[in-house]
Amino acid sequence: xxxxxxxxxxxxxxxGSLRLSCAASVSMFSLNTMGWFRQAPGKQRESVALIIxxxxxxxxxxxxxxxxxxxxxxxxxxxxxxxxxxxxxxAVYYCQVTTGNGGRNAYWGQGTQxxxxx
Numbered sequence: 001x002x003x004x005x006x007x008x009x010x011x012x013x014x015x016g017s018l019r020l021s022c023a024a025s026v027s028m029f030s031l032n033t034m035g036w037f038r039q040a041p042g043k044q045r046e047s048v049a050l051i052i053x054x055x056x057x058x059x060x061x062x063x064x065x066x067x068x069x070x071x072x073x074x075x076x077x078x079x080x081x082x083x084x085x086x087x088x089x090x091a092v093y094y095c096q097v098t099t100g101n102g103g104r105n106a107y108w109g110q111g112t113q114x115x116x117x118x
Contacts, residue, residue, distance in 0.1 A: 022095030
């Protein structure tokens, strides 16, 4: 079992920045993938950024050039730095990690609200 604790959401004006954090209860080295997803009202949850074991990183087109995913292995924490935020980035952001063969076990954080509004 993996516990994930997220923090860092809030209200920000368009063009502003936020950094989300997700602290895991296990070592990052035991994880297959670490990623951030988001879900806006009335929409399906979508992937935002993903780190695959070995270090490969992928971003959704919506966040390319604006969002950066990173990890601090000493703190077992994954971050999402979000810059140049837009109103359409408003959503609940969830951290997800996977473990096991083929990443068969998925664990989710509790979600943190990000609201981009003037």
